[in-house]
Amino acid sequence: MSQKTTETSKDIFAVVTQGFDKMHGNVERTNPQYLQSYTNLQQECLAIWKNFVHSTISAQQQYANKFGINASTPEATTQIIHEMTEGVTRAYDIQSQIIQTAMDASRQNAKTINENATAFAELHQNIFNSWASTWNTKQ
CATH class of the missing domain: 1.20.5 (Single alpha-helices involved in coiled-coils or other helix-helix interfaces)
Structure with missing residues (x-):
């Protein structure tokens, strides 16, 4: 069984330009999502840090009060x-x-x-x- 194939010839520069434009469009489309995800993660980490420090100080303050430790400085x-x-x-x-x-x-x-x-x-x-x-x- 013989299968006839036809090769289409395209200008290499057109092929490369088309490939680049597709890659560029993908990066241009996805980059804002990546940056937003990074910003969201950074905000979450800052919230965790703040919560952790405030919770730790609050717990230490409760212990000091419970055991009658003078907290004046x-x-x-x-x-x-x-x-x-x-x-x-x-x-x-x-x-x-x-x-x-x-x-x-x-x-x-x-x-x-x-x-x-x-x-x-x-x-x-x-x-x-x-x-x-x-x-x-x-x-």
Whole structure:
């Protein structure tokens, strides 16, 4: 039994472009879902952390009250706790500003690369045409 097959010939560049566009569309479609899942997980972890710390402090406070332990603290200890809290908060704010600045700079760099991609492609095409014309004249 002979089976006749016909091969269809397609331009490799069209095939690659079509494949890339499909992959790009998939990433573009799924990436927001991925980022939202990450954000949801981060929010859940922050809620767990807060609940855990508050529950632990509450339990310790109940034990201290039940056993008659004096929970008052000297002013120096209170001051140290406040200073540590302020230091950590300031450090986190500075870290956030640094990260935001780096992200903004990265975004601007990506935007610049995107805007210049066509110019780079034209430059490469001109170089190729120059080389090709040199080669063609030597033959």
